[in-house]
Amino acid sequence: MDDDTIVCRCEEVTVGEIRKAIRQGALDVTGVKRRTRAGMGLCQGRTCEKIVTQILVQELRKPIDKLEPATARPPVQPVTFGLLAEKSYD
Amino acid sequence: MTSAVDVIVIGGGIIGSAITYYLSQERVKVSLVERGDVASGTSSACDGNILAIDKMPGYDSQLTLKSQKLLDELVESVDYDLEYAQRGSVLVVEDEKQEPVARDWFTRQKEAGLPMRYLAGREVFEDEPLLARDVIGLVECASDASLNPMALVYGLVEASRSTGAMIRPFTEVTRILQDSTGAVCGVETTRGVMNANQVVLAAGVWTPALAVAVGVTVPIKPRKGHILVAEQSPRPARRKVQEFGYLLTKFGGAEGRRVEAEMDRHGIAMVFEPTEHGNFLIGSSREFVGFDRRCNHHVLELMARRALRFFPTIRDIHIIRSYAGLRPHTPDHLPIVSPVPAVPGLYIAAGHEGDGIGLAPITGKLVSEMIVGEPTSIATEPLKLDRFDK
Numbered sequence A: 001m002d003d004d005t006i007v008c009r010c011e012e013v014t015v016g017e018i019r020k021a022i023r024q025g026a027l028d029v030t031g032v033k034r035r036t037r038a039g040m041g042l043c044q045g046r047t048c049e050k051i052v053t054q055i056l057v058q059e060l061r062k063p064i065d066k067l068e069p070a071t072a073r074p075p076v077q078p079v080t081f082g083l084l085a086e087k088s089y090d
Numbered sequence B: 001m002t003s004a005v006d007v008i009v010i011g012g013g014i015i016g017s018a019i020t021y022y023l024s025q026e027r028v029k030v031s032l033v034e035r036g037d038v039a040s041g042t043s044s045a046c047d048g049n050i051l052a053i054d055k056m057p058g059y060d061s062q063l064t065l066k067s068q069k070l071l072d073e074l075v076e077s078v079d080y081d082l083e084y085a086q087r088g089s090v091l092v093v094e095d096e097k098q099e100p101v102a103r104d105w106f107t108r109q110k111e112a113g114l115p116m117r118y119l120a121g122r123e124v125f126e127d128e129p130l131l132a133r134d135v136i137g138l139v140e141c142a143s144d145a146s147l148n149p150m151a152l153v154y155g156l157v158e159a160s161r162s163t164g165a166m167i168r169p170f171t172e173v174t175r176i177l178q179d180s181t182g183a184v185c186g187v188e189t190t191r192g193v194m195n196a197n198q199v200v201l202a203a204g205v206w207t208p209a210l211a212v213a214v215g216v217t218v219p220i221k222p223r224k225g226h227i228l229v230a231e232q233s234p235r236p237a238r239r240k241v242q243e244f245g246y247l248l249t250k251f252g253g254a255e256g257r258r259v260e261a262e263m264d265r266h267g268i269a270m271v272f273e274p275t276e277h278g279n280f281l282i283g284s285s286r287e288f289v290g291f292d293r294r295c296n297h298h299v300l301e302l303m304a305r306r307a308l309r310f311f312p313t314i315r316d317i318h319i320i321r322s323y324a325g326l327r328p329h330t331p332d333h334l335p336i337v338s339p340v341p342a343v344p345g346l347y348i349a350a351g352h353e354g355d356g357i358g359l360a361p362i363t364g365k366l367v368s369e370m371i372v373g374e375p376t377s378i379a380t381e382p383l384k385l386d387r388f389d390k
């Protein structure tokens, strides 16, 4: 994959930036996310997480099952402030 | 693995990285040991405000101002985009009951030398037009700033590495080692023993656990806080906005807010922070509920409700993420930055509660000064561990 290819479209993060984050010590999807914002946008990594994982596997030469799974940070589906606030009255 | 350095720093959060940075600037041989990735504890689950407005006028605010000065230098010298922005911040005064307390706070901060303004009536909405129409005042501090706390950790770690510091992530300290005289001689880790005559314990809320094994009691408790992250959207305000009642939830105080008991029970107060990426963060909660870092959904609901009370126009904006972190709380709200007299060579730098990002530069500097034996940048008496024995 070319360094200029965009991996995370929401936050416009490239392959090169992800490789750099791995060189600086990221060992899993969360480490990449915290350093580059890949997966922090509207879709919350639903599109790019697989590609980020693939780059990690390549760069670290590690089997996929040796990587930490990404931390879940709810909500799973985006919810509006209005709807969330309403639930507080239940 | 046995390695000898002069100083071992335990904990790769904002505090440990700042200490490592300032020590390596002094050419001290230092090793930073972190059980996970750097920036994986509280420093990855917080806001990035560098605020003087919410500090007690006096020592507390002087400490913050010193730290802000150091931060200005870091922004220049650290080769990393810290997303630093100095937009100022405001406290929102909700009703007549809060007004005298807020005016008093404003006057004291102004006398302490902060660039303060008090806005009332129409001025409020000329300044922040999307605030709820019934609020009555704003207290502003123009020098307040914000940054990305994880970027600051990465920047400090990379800068330290380039001046020779050893960074050891994914290495957990299992024990602090003492020689026959009781002085520190190193640490035992999941990857072997490391030797050093000086050890700095900067493990945030996890500090007491390591200290107690060498007979030292550290009164730090986890005070949990939640954050909601909104999608990229038009912002309801141009800079940091907090409800004045935030000060009451932080310091406690009978002045009270007109909120349901349930809001108070979870310590919920509206804190709004725009980010450099076009979205915004909404906080916060404050509770003592142990070490669980998972989000409590009910708390998130109450936070959304509180946010709408101040910013009714965000009703249809989406929340894309939420998280919770553990503030290292001490009984008097000041951190512990101190040698441990009973264990020669051991230092503690922890307990920054909700201010660790802002206070990291001065903390790193002070620890470095203590270890190198220079006069400290500010008196350290109020930060001593033994203040709690008195």
Ligand SMILES: Cc1cc2nc3c(=O)[nH]c(=O)nc-3n(C[C@H](O)[C@H](O)[C@H](O)COP(=O)(O)OP(=O)(O)OC[C@H]3O[C@@H](n4cnc5c(N)ncnc54)[C@H](O)[C@@H]3O)c2cc1C
Pocket: B010, B011, B012, B013, B014, B015, B016, B033, B034, B035, B036, B038, B039, B040, B041, B042, B043, B044, B045, B046, B047, B048, B049, B050, B171, B172, B173, B174, B202, B203, B204, B205, B206, B210, B224, B225, B226, B227, B283, B284, B324, B325, B326, B327, B328, B349, B350, B351, B352, B353, B354, B355, B356, B357, B358, B359
């Ligand atoms: C919701 C929320 C909002 C906040 N907003 C702000 C704000 O706007 N401005 C501000 O200034 N502050 C804010 N704070 C406070 C700030 O986040 C903390 O004060 C700060 O992050 C504490 O840093 P630390 O380095 O002491 O702790 P941590 O970041 O937790 O670092 C301690 C590290 O020690 C490691 N560790 C623990 N035990 C061991 C061991 N045995 N061996 C090796 N490593 C170990 C941990 O893994 C961890 O990485 C907020 C906090 C919260 C929760």
